[in-house]
Amino acid sequence: MAAPSSHTSWADVADADPAPAPAAVAAAVVNDPPRPDRPSYVPPHLRNRSAGSAAAPPPSSSSSLPPPRAAPDLGGRPGGGMGRVGGFGGGGGPRRWDREPNPFANDEAAAADEPEVFDAHQNTGINFDAYEDIPVETSGREVPPPVSTFAEIDLGEALNENIRRCKYVRPTPVQRYAIPISLAGRDLMACAQTGSGKTAAFCFPIVSGIMRGPPAQRPQRGGMRTAYPLALILSPTRELSMQIHEEAKKFSYQTGVRVVVAYGGAPITQQLRELERGVDILVATPGRLVDLLERARVALQSVRFLALDEADRMLDMGFEPQVRRIVEQMDMPPPGARQTMLFSATFPKEIQRMASDFLENYIFLAVGRVGSSTDLIAQRVEFVQEADKRSHLMDLLHAQRDGATQGKSTLTLVFVETKRGADSLEHWLCMNGFPATSIHGDRNQQEREYALRSFKSGQTPILVATDVAARGLDIPHVAHVVNFDLPNDIDDYVHRIGRTGRAGKSGLATAFFNENNSSMARSLAELMQESNQEVPAWLSRYAARPSYGGGGRNRRSGGGSSRFGGRDFRRDSSSGRGGGDYYGGGSSGGAGGYAGSSSYGGGGYGGGAGAPSAWD
Numbered sequence: 043m044a045a046p047s048s049h050t051s052w053a054d055v056a057d058a059d060p061a062p063a064p065a066a067v068a069a070a071v072v073n074d075p076p077r078p079d080r081p082s083y084v085p086p087h088l089r090n091r092s093a094g095s096a097a098a099p100p101p102s103s104s105s106s107l108p109p110p111r112a113a114p115d116l117g118g119r120p121g122g123g124m125g126r127v128g129g130f131g132g133g134g135g136p137r138r139w140d141r142e143p144n145p146f147a148n149d150e151a152a153a154a155d156e157p158e159v160f161d162a163h164q165n166t167g168i169n170f171d172a173y174e175d176i177p178v179e180t181s182g183r184e185v186p187p188p189v190s191t192f193a194e195i196d197l198g199e200a201l202n203e204n205i206r207r208c209k210y211v212r213p214t215p216v217q218r219y220a221i222p223i224s225l226a227g228r229d230l231m232a233c234a235q236t237g238s239g240k241t242a243a244f245c246f247p248i249v250s251g252i253m254r255g256p257p258a259q260r261p262q263r264g265g266m267r268t269a270y271p272l273a274l275i276l277s278p279t280r281e282l283s284m285q286i287h288e289e290a291k292k293f294s295y296q297t298g299v300r301v302v303v304a305y306g307g308a309p310i311t312q313q314l315r316e317l318e319r320g321v322d323i324l325v326a327t328p329g330r331l332v333d334l335l336e337r338a339r340v341a342l343q344s345v346r347f348l349a350l351d352e353a354d355r356m357l358d359m360g361f362e363p364q365v366r367r368i369v370e371q372m373d374m375p376p377p378g379a380r381q382t383m384l385f386s387a388t389f390p391k392e393i394q395r396m397a398s399d400f401l402e403n404y405i406f407l408a409v410g411r412v413g414s415s416t417d418l419i420a421q422r423v424e425f426v427q428e429a430d431k432r433s434h435l436m437d438l439l440h441a442q443r444d445g446a447t448q449g450k451s452t453l454t455l456v457f458v459e460t461k462r463g464a465d466s467l468e469h470w471l472c473m474n475g476f477p478a479t480s481i482h483g484d485r486n487q488q489e490r491e492y493a494l495r496s497f498k499s500g501q502t503p504i505l506v507a508t509d510v511a512a513r514g515l516d517i518p519h520v521a522h523v524v525n526f527d528l529p530n531d532i533d534d535y536v537h538r539i540g541r542t543g544r545a546g547k548s549g550l551a552t553a554f555f556n557e558n559n560s561s562m563a564r565s566l567a568e569l570m571q572e573s574n575q576e577v578p579a580w581l582s583r584y585a586a587r588p589s590y591g592g593g594g595r596n597r598r599s600g601g602g603s604s605r606f607g608g609r610d611f612r613r614d615s616s617s618g619r620g621g622g623d624y625y626g627g628g629s630s631g632g633a634g635g636y637a638g639s640s641s642y643g644g645g646g647y648g649g650g651a652g653a654p655s656a657w658d
């Protein structure tokens with residue numbers, strides 16, 4: 043599909059400020075003529091003060107939650123929250139967030155359109171009851187207790203208002219545990235199912251912490267053009283960074299906390315302009331951030347919160363050097379002086395060990411067995427020879443089309459191994475009457491963004507993707523994920539199928555399996571069994587063959603049932619080196635039950651810098 047040429051990125055469009063009100067322009071002409079569109083930066087601790095207030099809030103301690111600031115009167119706006127009266131860029135003028143584009147506007151428009159576009163039988167409603175029985179395991183010293191409702195957590199009125207705008211009625215399990223842990227100032231390594239609300243779990247404490255935190259200390263010696271974010275959120279792909287940015291903007295709406303995104307493939311000048319206007323939370327991909335650090339346009343010495351989304355991916359061979367550089371070799375405060383949160387749906391033990399360098403006295407949180415996470419997703423595996431894959435896919439798509447409610451779309455995400463394979467399958471589908479688009483690392487950023495938009499809107503209801511779309515993307519109405527080519531790693535399979543069945547909704551995942559995937563047989567059969575899925579007899583036979591039992595990159599290999607996406611490696615008595623399986627063991631409590639040996643760490647972990655990777 044051709045990309046439109048009208049804009050460079052969604053972020054550009056979403057961030058475009060509306061024209062300032064005439065009165066504001068007039069004031070700007072008198073007081074600060076040269077830059078009407080660049081208000082001077084006011085740090086968060088000053089934004090919430092009323093004009094007459096001089097006292098800074100008390101600094102937060104690392105172990106206790108500081109009291110919330112009193113919400114000032116915001117001119118009768120109910121639930122006005124943490125905003126301050128006037129004072130932005132000069133007393134009495136409009137507050138910066140009076141001009142803030144409403145980040146919920148698109149949601150409302152989409153919701154209004156939805157019944158027309160999408161099949162109402164697919165993915166309807168949020169069903170968090172599906173998560174009620176999910177086992178949770180925490181380890182570490184003095185774990186703060188979980189909460190059951192948002193009301194029990196004191197996040198501040200402005201953020202609470204945004205939670206209501208998001209229509210989040212109650213916290214998901216990972217949020218119930220992770221938010222109190224983070225608000226208590228503790229470092230956290232959290233492993234929870236795909237689609238279970240991890241983004242909010244790390245964003246809420248960050249937004250709240252910035253709103254309540256001590257005055258920002260932003261040194262000026264780096265130059266006026268250097269940005270000093272208070273929080274850094276790193277994620278592995280451009281699209282995921284954009285998505286986190288969009289979410290974080292919603293959570294920060296009218297709090298005065300400013301969120302900026304920086305990712306590769308998009309013009310850096312626009313991102314620099316945004317940074318110059320001030321940043322509290324910077325969402326970034328590692329490559330672009332290193333670039334900004336080298337240009338001294340960003341400095342990390344004021345960072346109080348560091349979050350790594352898809353943390354296991356961020357610390358694998360592909361990203362680890364860049365992430366270490368950012369976290370350990372620049373000017374970021376060390377563990378203990380900052381708060382660090384690592385999140386993923388999967389957390390191999392080897393990666394946990396590496397990640398522990400970034401953390402101090404941390405709590406490990408595992409929410410949900412892998413099985414639980416995927417119970418919502420009906421998994422099918424079909425034996426399909428390479429040569430038959432296209433016709434088989436065609437049969438599936440025809441059946442899906444026939445089954446769909448009249449005139450309504452469902453979205454289908456098809457994963458393939460290579461970029462060339464993605465292009466070729468997209469072309470073939472289009473030629474055969476199935477509107478498709480594709481996303482992979484060889485498409486330019488405009489094309490990637492256009493493809494994703496076109497898919498989300500249902501205009502091209504089939505998206506052919508490499509693993510670049512496997513993690514984190516939250517696309518409503520994905521009813522079916524097809525693993526046209528299976529990945530070589532069961533964790534990648536977990537992330538891929540997690541693009542459907544999100545937020546307690548149901549989904550379907552179909553995998554094409556043949557001899558080429560035999561090394562996945564055992565881990566796939568085990569995962570399906572744990573997820574209460576029917577394992578075909580032929581797959582069980584493959585899995586039983588000794589030579590197919592978890593070679594390659596199947597990091598989950600080994601015995602045991604009721605697995606989490608990861609278990610605290612510190613609980614493993616043999617955690618020193620080598621040792622037992624990373625997962626295994628019971629679904630709660632005890633540290634026993636580690637069996638088998640892991641094959642992870644033997645080299646060849648997907649996505650390495652020099653590997654023929656489908657990633658960016």
Ligand SMILES: Nc1ncnc2c1ncn2[C@@H]1O[C@H](COP(=O)(O)OP(=O)(O)OP(=O)(O)O)[C@@H](O)[C@H]1O
Nearest residue numbers: 210212213214236237238239240241387514516545
């Ligand atoms: N408390 C809540 N109530 C209702 N919906 C929620 C809640 N928390 C999050 N959601 C919604 O659930 C969906 C999934 O959330 P999110 O993308 O954060 O999942 P995730 O755990 O990060 O998934 P992944 O592992 O794939 O990255 C989003 O659409 C989000 O808006």
